[in-house]
Amino acid sequence: MAPEERRAALIAATIPLLHEHGVDVSTRQIAQAAGVAEGTIFGVFETKTSLVVCSVVKALDPEPTLEALGAIDLAAPLRERLAAAADLVHERFAKNAQLMTAARKLVIAAQDQDTVKRMTAGREALHAAIVSVIExxxxxxxxxxxxxxxxxxMFCGANTYGPFGDPTNFSGAETVSLLLDGLLTRGAQ
Incomplete structure (x- = not known):
């Protein structure tokens, strides 16, 4: 297997383990999942941390969410578009909650400016895609x-990560109602 293929295979094997075990996954677990000897990892990556960082960045790739946001019908009513966007963001955040927290710690610890730039670009692209839905x-x-x-x-993030969040009962439609209608009942002063 070529080095780039081996690298991609190791990253692909690591991502599910990160969801299951977090960043404390061992190189033994990764090697076992990838079907390679543990030393193979270090023939492709300098350190376990570099493999984990690359895997977290790959797992947090915003492209699938960006594509889904781009597929929202801009002719649909605003409330419907925003609810669809909120559901997509909730889903992304909930799926990757553990990894997003780990990513912040890892990137700060690794002081890898290239990774920081990639993650920042991903956040900016997500924001821009939502702006396009709203415009x-x-x-x-x-x-x-x-x-x-x-x-x-912010609402989606707080609902996913905050101590008072309730992602299973706080839907995209509810988020949009909060944004567009506020908290007062109709006719309340």
Whole structure:
């Protein structure tokens, strides 16, 4: 197997282990999952940390979410578009909650500026994709689409990571209702 293929195979084997065990996964577990000798890992990666960082970055690749956001029908009503976007973001955050927390620690510890740039670019692309979903109805909003996108991401993040979050019962539609309607019942002062 060529080095790049071996590298990709090790990353692919590591991602499910990261979801299961977090960043404390052992090189023995990774080698076993990849079907290689443990020393093979270090023929492709300098350290276990470098393999874990590459695997976390790959697992957090925003492209599938960006594609799904791009497929939202911009002719649909704003509330419907935003609910679909919120559901996609909730799903992404919930699926990767453990990895996102680990990624912050790993990237800071590794002081790898290239990885920081890639992760920042991914966050910016996610924000921009949500802005695109909102922009057709910008004139109906008191805040610019970028600010609304930030609030949507904040609510989804707090619902996933915050101590009071409830991702199973707090849907995209509920998030959008909070954003667009606030907390007062209709007609309440």
């Amino acid at each position: 057709p109805d910008a004139g109906q909003l008191r805040r610019p689409p970028g600010a609304v996108a930030t609030l949507l991401l």
